[in-house]
Amino acid sequence: MTSTPHINPQGVPIAKTVLLPGDPLRAQFIAENYLSDVQQFNTVRNMFGFTGMFNGRQVSVMGSGMGIPSASLYAYELIHTFGVERLIRIGSCGGMQDQLELFDIVVAASASTDSHFMHQYKLPGTFAPTASWSLLSAVAQEAESQGIQLHVGNVLSSDVFYRHDPSDAQRWAQMGVLAVEMETAGIYSVAAHAGVEALALFTVSDHLFKGEETTSEQRQKSFTQMMELVLPVAAR
Structure with a gap:
């Protein structure tokens, strides 16, 4: 029976497309509220994973944890051990541009980073x-059909949550970076190296310069517009 140190499905199938919220409780919320015929495929380290049906197609959803090291190891195992072909991160981010509002x-479209994760590939640049x-174009088409406005561009995948020098964020924002989060650059790199597809989208949970933020319960249960946007794409 196939398993890894971090994922033990015990015979439950994992779909070719996996949604990756950072929070395992958000994965459980999606499974319980949007999928039918749900089976849980992972409980190792309480990083819950579920497989179910949406619009007649099999879709999986699994927590990825916080930070590039955590998210990238789950991405690697899902791709290389379980044959996953599409990874879609659905997370939260901190807004860095004035046009962004909560939710x-x-x-x-791309992910800048202050991480050294890509150094392992020993690229000459x-x-x-x-x-x-x-995946990006499919989400854009779905957003248009649902009347949802998207902000598409560069994000920062940072290794640092509590930053020693707050002015760092201002310098990234000056370069047009839309928002900051902690996982996407790692997921995109693992996917690129394996030749599979990946996309990350986020709900704005706070704003670095406006002093606005959502609660932990809102981050777990209230990002439903993002969920309803991406599920039809995942089920294609």
């Missing part, structure tokens, strides 16, 4: 982690 949706165009 807006940001899509990462700087790799630019980039979204899958097929």
Whole structure:
């Protein structure tokens, strides 16, 4: 029976497309409220994973934890051990541009980073982690059909949550970076190296310069517009 140190499905199937919220309780919320015929495929370290049906297609959803090290190891195992072909991160982010408001949706066309994660590939230059165009365009089409405004552009995948120098954020914002989160550059890099598709989108949970923020319960249960946007794409 196939398993890894971090994922033990015990015979439950994992779909070719997996949604990756950072919070395992958000994965459980999606499974319980949007999927039918749900089976739980992972409980290792309480990083819950579920497989169910949406619009007649099999879809999985699993927590990925916080930060590039956590998210990238789950991405790697899902791809290389379980044959996953499409990873869609659905997370939260901190807004860095004036046009962003709480609960807006940001899509990462690319991900800048202060992480050293890409150094392992020993590339003779700087790799630019980039979204899958097929997934990005599908989400854009779905957003148009649902009347949802998207903010598409560059995000920052940072290793640091409590930053020693707050002015760092201002310098990233000056370069047009839309928002900050902690996982996407790692997921995009793992997917690129494996030749599979990846996309990350986020609900704005706070704003670095406006002093606005959502509660932990809102982050777990109230990002429903993002969920309803991405599920039809995941079920294609």
